Amino acid sequence: MSSSSAVEKRQFQQVGFLRKLEIVGNKLPNPSILFLLLIIVLAVLSLILASMHVSAIHPMTHKVIYVKSLISREGLQWIMTDMIKNYINFPPLGMIIVLTMGIGLVEKTGLMEAILKGTIHSIPKKYITFTIIILSFMSHLASDAAIVVVPPIAAMVFYSMERHPFVGFAASLAAIYSGFTANILIVTTDVLLSGISTQAAKIVDANMVVTPVDNWYFMCFSVIYLAVLTTFVTEKFVEPRMGKYEGIQPVQLDKPTPAQQSALKATGIATFIFIVVLLLLVVPEGALLRNPETGGIAGSPLIKGIVPLLLLFFLTVGLTYGIKIKNIKSGDDVVHMMTECMKGLSGFLVMVFAIAQFIAAFTWTNIATLIATSGAEFLKNIGMTGLPALLCFMLFGQFMGLFIASGSAIWSLLSPVFVPMFMLLGYHPAFVQVAFRAGDGAFNTIQIVNPFLPLFLETLKKYKEQSGIGTYLSLMLPYAISFFIMWYILFIFWYLTGLPVGPGVPQRLW
Template sequence: MANGATNLKPQLEQQRGILKWIETVGNKLPHPFMLFVILCLALMVISAILSAMNLSVVHPGKGEAVAVKSLLSVEGIHWILTSMLKNFIEFPALGLVLAMTLGIGLAEKVGLLTSVLRKMMARVPKAIVSYAVVFVGVLGNLASDAAMVIIPPLGGLVFLAMGRHPIAGFAAGMAGVSSGFTANLFIAGTDALLSGISTEVARTIDPNAVVTPVDNWFFMSASVFFLAFAGGWITDKIIEPRLGTYQGDRNVQFDELTLQENKALRHAGIAALVFVVILALLVVPEGALLRDPKTGDFLTSPFLKGIIPIILLFFVTVSYVYGRAMGLMKTSKDMPHYMSEAIKDMSGFIVLAFTAAQFIAFFNWSNIGILMAVNGAEFMKSVGLTGLPVVIAFSLFTGICSLFITSGSALWAILAPVFMPMLMLLDYHPAFIQVAYRIADSATNTISPVNPYLPLILAFYQKYNKNAGMGTIFSTMMPYAIVFLVIWLIQMAIWYYAGLPVGPGVYPR
């Protein structure tokens, strides 16, 4: 055992050296605001060059020719000027982050989050807290993108309350939420969304083919435990040792709750229970108000589509009850006051979101992402791999594409029509092909330069480390992305060679 540990130490030191290099180089880049400005200008020039070369591809899903459009053309300049505000307003992360900040920020400002964490930390063994944060993060994708705004910051507060580095806790939560996005013990909206695309494409080969939302359930359920263990280990052994001892203010105190805090917490707990019971009555019974009015289905219900406002209402409700019991909610001015204070903390995110929104919109409008994905897929077909290696190669290629196309459904709509027929003809089940796609698309989320939550991630980092930059983020999250992908590929190989079902009655071949 001692020899194994001795042999492992130089490897870990080498990994930390590589990560330090990534951080150093990355942080030499301009401020993220200016970096996105530079990237926008570069993209304008690149789009003009590619457009002048008349490059185009046939969109596999639509069957239509898609040409690269120049951002420096008359059409492009008109689009830039008329769409700039729209790009910002419709930036996917903007409304979600600000709305969730109103609720979570209120809970933080009145002290509810601190009290809950102090109560929770009194019972959670320190040895497993990293694993618990990753585990909760992976399950958090049930709340879709809202989990990104909730769980990583809470992970940071949990670590801070335990005297550990808050960025390590944030990274653990983000790894679970983002790199582990597609795994879960429950069926989520992602399962329904991707299976619909898979079924449509699979029927081009087999008219009777069906991929249901539960067809990846066994594989993804097992993934939760593998990723939670790996993510906790990475946090404890690689990430936190690199960060060192946190030198900032420890504004979360790990003290016993006062009698008033305990009383307020009980009131908030009762309010939370009442809220959940009412919500269950609106969701669970057949024909309930928040079920799909046409089909009665849960996965397409207004409940899941409106999960963000529901979570916001939940936080506002319990925070108000807690604040009232603590004597902090005395007049009608108090709640908006605390919410305003919470929004002020997000000013840096709002500034970064403006330029990040333009870059992502430029990238999508120019069709450069589609060009890269389709040409790369055609190259993969021309290589002529067979057996499991072709599925692994498909996963790795997906990982590269997902760095530039962050919408999982949009990328699957591009890649599925190219790869699914090819792999189905090699006798792979379409649900297994979908697994190969999902694991790579998920693992690389945390290191994507076009991740719409990158400004939010940086804003949190700079809350605890004012010198943090893009390099800090990528060097911190790189181990999670690589290890998660490797673990998933190994798991996929085990399922393939052992002939294990990826879902009820569904096998790889």
């Protein structure tokens, strides 16, 4: 061993675990290459399991599911015919491209900087972290779009305040992703999960209904509880570890100039008009953006079209500010601003291709479904009851979250087994749903099949070019562990006190 290698090894041994994780993780291949290698591993594994005729019974359809091999005639045909479809239909792809155009216009016109100036000077610095975390929790109203929009803005806020941008990014992302579905408002996830729970509950009781508000007490309290503790973790552990940001010098954000203040006022008026128009399209009975079949908000064009609505909002405020401040003088200026921001997505677009193929292949082989159904059957058969059974259920749901990106997909697999099982033990299906939600989120930021990973890496590289998977994992691991502990403590507290999980919804049926 050379002397330089010996010195490097000695230095590596002296640094902490998270720094070691960053160093080792950043030595991994580029994520595009890494996921292509994972596809090869998956192909070999699927061949082995398929040759062994490994199967399971789907809890919802009761059909036998077999592992399908990628290394087969059927697998080859699927790869050749669905490769482009896997890429184009990758859920975050279109959303990120569309929102980038809108956010890019807001950023390039200078509106983002002007808002940051006003925000920084109006909120006491000691409350900035808590404010960002609370806003991140509330952004669940926009569903997955919040993951695209809010953490990069949080990074910019910290950067502008001469604090490490990684800390702002990580705190916001943890609140959105590890604290997923925790909200004071009723959001789309409440509607989706309650519908799945109702279907599963009817296996035991045909009259049982789980409504979107049945978890409101628990989820509402969790926002304040998690926000306070996440702020503590951020300021006492994460930020001191990150140290002073050594990148490019942040722009000093003085108070908005008179011209900027005038443009901000015009933008505020445009925002007010946008909201009024939106309310007119939503609030009146029979409004255009209500569900045409039920007349409600659930499943309505408003919910399904949240990304286009956000794009229209960004275009409205961006154009208003840009025209007023005279940064936009023609349509060419608008196109140029959007184009400049889209250029930054080139690396993301390449990376997403490999990730989309891996996730699609993992689903097509039925291996993820097999893991879920087999594990659920095992937990059912061991006959554990009470709090230990609920905690094991939570852990299993968390384990599944490492392999399946969609929480609703996991709940669709697990609810037909566990909701009836726990109902027969005397637990309300809404309480079983709470257990799943508390156990589902903590490790979202470090899951294997994270569809937003390319976007996260691109955001980090804006502030540190050498950032890689190791940088991201070492940044988010403290939050993943913290949320794991916080969620379980909260659930155990709720269980032991017997508090209702929602309005008129007790923990037990009897």
